[in-house]
Amino acid sequence: MAVILPEVSRTLNEYLLVPNLTTEDCAPDAVDLSAPLVRHPIGQPSPLRIATPLVSAIMQAVSSPRLAIALAQTGGLGFAHQNQPIAAQARMVSAVKRHKAGFRHSDINTKPTATLGEVSRLLQAAERDIAVVTDDGSPTGLFVGLIGSRDFHPQRHDLNDTVASRMRPADTLVTAPPTISLSDANTLIWDQRLDLLPIVTADGHLASIVLRRDYELHKQFRNETIDAEKRFRIGAGINTRDFRDRIPALVEAGADVLCIDSSDGYSVWQQRTLRYAVEELGGVVPVGAGNVVDGRAFRYLADAGAAFVKVGIGGGSICITRDQKGIGRGQASALIDVAAERDRYAEETGVYVPICCDGGLLADYHMAVAFALGADFIMLGRYFARFDESPSNLVKLDGQLFKEYWGEGSQRARNVARYDQGETELPFEEGVDGYVPYAGSLYPNVARTVAKLRATMVSCGATTLPDFHRDAVLVQVSQQSYLQNGAEVRLRSGSSSTGQ
Numbered sequence: 324m325a326v327i328l329p330e331v332s333r334t335l336n337e338y339l340l341v342p343n344l345t346t347e348d349c350a351p352d353a354v355d356l357s358a359p360l361v362r363h364p365i366g367q368p369s370p371l372r373i374a375t376p377l378v379s380a381i382m383q384a385v386s387s388p389r390l391a392i393a394l395a396q397t398g399g400l401g402f403a404h405q406n407q408p409i410a411a412q413a414r415m416v417s418a419v420k421r422h423k424a425g426f427r428h429s430d431i432n433t434k435p436t437a438t439l440g441e442v443s444r445l446l447q448a449a450e451r452d453i454a455v456v457t458d459d460g461s462p463t464g465l466f467v468g469l470i471g472s473r474d475f476h477p478q479r480h481d482l483n484d485t486v487a488s489r490m491r492p493a494d495t496l497v498t499a500p501p502t503i504s505l506s507d508a509n510t511l512i513w514d515q516r517l518d519l520l521p522i523v524t525a526d527g528h529l530a531s532i533v534l535r536r537d538y539e540l541h542k543q544f545r546n547e548t549i550d551a552e553k554r555f556r557i558g559a560g561i562n563t564r565d566f567r568d569r570i571p572a573l574v575e576a577g578a579d580v581l582c583i584d585s586s587d588g589y590s591v592w593q594q595r596t597l598r599y600a601v602e603e604l605g606g607v608v609p610v611g612a613g614n615v616v617d618g619r620a621f622r623y624l625a626d627a628g629a630a631f632v633k634v635g636i637g638g639g640s641i642c643i644t645r646d647q648k649g650i651g652r653g654q655a656s657a658l659i660d661v662a663a664e665r666d667r668y669a670e671e672t673g674v675y676v677p678i679c680c681d682g683g684l685l686a687d688y689h690m691a692v693a694f695a696l697g698a699d700f701i702m703l704g705r706y707f708a709r710f711d712e713s714p715s716n717l718v719k720l721d722g723q724l725f726k727e728y729w730g731e732g733s734q735r736a737r738n739v740a741r742y743d744q745g746e747t748e749l750p751f752e753e754g755v756d757g758y759v760p761y762a763g764s765l766y767p768n769v770a771r772t773v774a775k776l777r778a779t780m781v782s783c784g785a786t787t788l789p790d791f792h793r794d795a796v797l798v799q800v801s802q803q804s805y806l807q808n809g810a811e812v813r814l815r816s817g818s819s820s821t822g823q
C-alpha cells in the first residue's frame with residue numbers, strides 16, 4: 324500500500340516566530356548572518372562561506388554576470404544558468420571572474436542621435452549626473468563621448484537637439500585602457516578632477532567605467548564574496564546529461580561551486596553526476612544537488628557526495644509543477660524534514676551538509692521563517708528578477724514598471740535554449756512566463772532585507788544562524804489570523820503594503 328505521511332503539507336506562510344529574550348549583546352550590528360555553502364567536517368570551517376546567506380536562482384531571467392557581481396559585492400553568490408550552450412555559460416562565469424572591483428558595467432548609456440530631452444529623463448530616472456555616449460547606445464559600443472547635467476540646460480538649449488550637439492567628444496576626454504589597475508584609475512580621477520573615467524579597448528569600444536563616487540562606496544562592501552586572488556566568486560548550474568563536458572569547461576572558466584539544476588534530485592542521474600565530480604574529477608569543484616523535499620532524498624544525495632542539498636519542489640513563484648505533475652511539498656514541511664535529516668547525518672558521519680531553501684519566498688519574513696526552520700542559505704528567483712541588475716527587459720504595463728520573469732520549465736526558456744537535443748517543443752510546460760513589479764537596484768533592496776533579518780533575529784535572541792536554528796520558537800497561524808490580516812486600511816502613497 325502507498326505510504327501516506329501523517330502530517331499536512333505546510334508552507335512558510337503558515338508560521339510566525341515567537342520572540343525569545345533579547346539581551347544587551349543581542350543588537351542588529353552583532354548579528355552574524357554568515358553561512359557555510361558547502362560540506363565540511365563538524366568543528367572545521369566550510370571551505371566556502373558567504374557573509375550574506377542569499378544566492379540567485381539558476382535561471383535565465385535572474386543570474387546574469389552583472390547580477391552575480393552585484394550580489395557578490397553584497398556578500399551573496401550568483402549561479403549562472405545551465406539552459407544554454409556550454410561555451411556561453413563558461414563565458415558568463417569568466418566575465419565575473421575577470422571583473423575587476425571598482426570597474427563597473429556602464430548602465431547609463433545613450434547614442435549621439437538621441438535627444439537632450441531623452442538624456443535628461445534618463446539621468447533623472449537614474450538619479451545620475453552623467454551618461455556615456457556610444458555609437459549604438461549599448462554598454463559595449465564604440466565610445467563616442469560623455470554628456471551630463473552640466474552640458475546642457477532646458478532653458479538654454481532646445482531639448483529636441485541631439486546628444487551629438489552638446490556632448491563632450493571622446494577625443495577631448497581622458498580615458499584609460501582595460502589593463503589599468505584600480506588604484507591607477509583612481510589616481511587619474513583625482514589628478515584630472517574627473518567624475519567618470521571611461522575604460523576603452525584598443526579598438527575603441529567601451530569596456531567599463533570607473534566612477535569617482537565609487538571610491539567611497541567601495542569601502543562599504545566589507546563582506547564581498549571573493550576568492551584568494553580577490554576575484555568575485557560565482558556558482559554555475561549543471562545538468563545530469565552533458566556533465567562530462569560541462570563541468571570541466573566551467574572549472575576551466577573559474578566557477579567556484581556548481582549545482583545540479585533539476586526539479587527532482589532524488590534520481591540515479593544525480594548520483595552519477597556527483598560520483599563523476601567526486602571520484603573521476605577528484606572533487607576539483609564542490610557540486611550541490613537537488614531539489615528534494617524529504618530526508619530520504621537528502622541522505623541519498625549526501626551519501627553520493629553532494630556539497631549541499633537544495634530543498635523545494637513546486638513552491639516557486641513561476642512554478643506550476645504541482646499542477647502539472649502533482650509532485651511537491653509545502654516548503655515548511657520539506658525544510659523541517661530535511662533539516663532534521665541533515666542534523667542526524669552530521670551526528671552519524673561528522674560531516675555537515677548545508678541545505679538551501681529554494682523558491683516560494685513571497686515576503687522578506689519568509690526568509691526568517693526558513694532560517695528558523697533550519698535553512699543554511701536561501702535561493703531566490705522572483706526576488707532578484709525585479710532588480711536593475713537582472714538581465715530581463717524592463718516594461719511598462721498600464722503605467723507601472725515591471726521586469727520580465729519566466730520559469731526554466733517554460734516554453735520561453737526552452738526557446739532561448741534551443742541548441743541541443745533536437746526536440747524543442749515541450750510536451751507540457753512546468754513554468755509560467757510573466758512579469759514582476761520592478762524594484763530598482765539590488766543594493767538598497769538587499770540591504771533592507773538584511774536589516775529585516777537582523778531585526779527578526781534580535782527579537783528571537785539569536786546572533787548567528789546556528790543559534791537561530793537551535794533556539795527559534797515558531798507557531799502555526801490559524802485561518803482566522805489570515806482573515807484578520809486582511810482588515811482594510813487604505814495606504815498613504817509611498818508606504819509599503821507588502822513584505823518587500
Ligand SMILES: NC(=O)C1=CN([C@@H]2O[C@H](COP(=O)(O)OP(=O)(O)OC[C@H]3O[C@@H](n4cnc5c(N)ncnc54)[C@H](O)[C@@H]3O)[C@@H](O)[C@H]2O)C=CC1
Pocket residue numbers: 381562563564584585586587590592614635636637638639642644682730731732753754
Ligand atoms: N524547483 C522546482 O520545483 C522546479 C524547477 N524546475 C526547473 O526547470 C528546469 C528543468 O527541470 P527538470 O525538468 O526537472 O529537468 P531534468 O533535466 O532534471 O529532468 C528532466 C527529465 O529527464 C530525466 N533525466 C535526467 N537526466 C537523465 C539522463 N542522464 N538520462 C535519461 N534521463 C534523464 C529526468 O528523470 C526527468 O524525467 C530546471 O531548471 C529546474 O530547476 C522545473 C519545475 C519545478
Ligand SMILES: O=c1[nH]c(=O)c2[nH+]cn([C@@H]3O[C@H](COP(=O)(O)O)[C@@H](O)[C@H]3O)c2[nH]1
Pocket residue numbers: 380381382614635637638639640641642643644645681682683684702703704705706729730731732733753754755
Ligand atoms: O515549477 C517550476 N517551473 C519552472 O519553470 C521553474 N523554473 C525555476 N523554478 C524553480 O523556482 C525557483 C525560484 O522560485 P522563486 O521565483 O519563488 O524565488 C528556482 O530556483 C527553481 O527551483 C521553477 N519551478
Ligand SMILES: [K+]
Pocket residue numbers: 587588589590
Ligand atoms: K525521483
